[in-house]
Amino acid sequence: MAGTDHKKPSKIQEDGPAIILIVPQLGENIGKAVRAMYNFGLTDLRLVAPRDGWPNEAAVAPAAGADIVLDKARVFDTTAEAIADLEYVYATTARPRDMIKEVVTPKRCCELMRGFVNTGKKVGLLFGPEKAGLKNDDIALSTAIVSVPLNPSFASINLAQAVGLLSYEWFQTGSDIPDSFTPTQDTSPATAGELQKLFDHMEEELKEAGYFRADQRRSLMRRNLRNIFTRSELTREEISTMRGVIKALATGGGAGWIAEKAEIALKAKKKAE
């Protein structure tokens, strides 16, 4: 999906969770994680002993322009050093561990983190190396485990995907976007009166065309037709469009067209007589 608008203010969330990648292997994966972080406004990347060192040219292209995150990234020798300033740390794991530690969903994790951040605390998320995942010693340093619900027979999730999911859930907890809305752009929703005129027009033409054959079905058919168009939540402009469509159908073809032809034929016949 493409849709960056550089004129819009950036929703950078300085206090968002630090993303801590432990011994990441491929620069490409770091770059993709960076892109996903910044898609959701996160900028605090911390790398613990990245295999190929840092900076890493291979991370630049996959980051797709999220240079602010690449430039700010910090490197640490150990997990303990990387998290030293954080009050709450969540360890991402896919497989269960033999550990007595609270396990939360990504959604719950982000709700908790948002609560902590709102009271001035610093939080972070630990991600293990691509293949092996986090070591138990890293998990033991964490407040709790966050586990993405996955297909148990195919639970090997890509590192950047995991970073993206958590970043997405974090962004959601601070988002005021409604679950559902219908943009009306520069148009105005039609009034009930305008809609009524559409119904009158349509029903008049349908009556002319002999659509309402059986009287006992007429009220049912009218109701069905009205439901179709009330459900569409038409704008004023769309009412005009629909009225044009009805007019065209009624006069340009079908019964109207036949009637017109018949009238012409009749006139021609009268003239000839």
Place this chain on the structure above:
Amino acid sequence: MAGTDHKKPSKIQEDGPAIILIVPQLGENIGKAVRAMYNFGLTDLRLVAPRDGWPNEAAVAPAAGADIVLDKARVFDTTAEAIADLEYVYATTARPRDMIKEVVTPKRCCELMRGFVNTGKKVGLLFGPEKAGLKNDDIALSTAIVSVPLNPSFASINLAQAVGLLSYEWFQTGSDIPDSFTPTQDTSPATAGELQKLFDHMEEELKEAGYFRADQRRSLMRRNLRNIFTRSELTREEISTMRGVIKALATGGGAGWIAEKAEIALKAKKKAE
């Protein structure tokens, strides 16, 4: 994160949404999308005019073993053909369109789709090409728009990430995983009586060590200590561990160690006399 357990039953959701990629460019991206789909149990992949044809060798390695999805993938010439059997189709877009069409969040979209699937309907999700996103003509074929809330100044989300997010939200709507739980493995939570014995042991040793100096602070300090350990929700085994720790601290060093040394010195002195 690594964690596939092939012994676990696969949560394949035959009725889950079809993932429809319109004119996808890179085989690698198709493969990564396939991996993300199958992470969340989705298997119905439909490709509309993939640029490099199909099958595509470049998709195999990034799919990371989700062969069931690759093998079942179907190719169509047009979007209309790809969605012909579906009752509800949601178009993913990041940027707003000049269209009067309902816009829903991924979460809401998946709740709606789950409801439709539960009543026997077929549903699908449209994704546009990597750079350009969906064309308005494809969106016009859709029931509604689903838009991922994103950083507005960096809204270019990777195709596989977008597929992953929607697949994740779909899986969530069918997941019975609790928001939070603490596995106790093969251990047993301690009873209040066992915990009380720990408190008695600890407080007795602390009293001996002169920890409760001021009588007026004693009850406060006891309460604080008790809160630390009740909050930890200790198991029976951890109670044993803690009692061992207290014993070691009390006798192996500090006051206990000094007392022991003093006793030895006293005995030696008595012997010498």
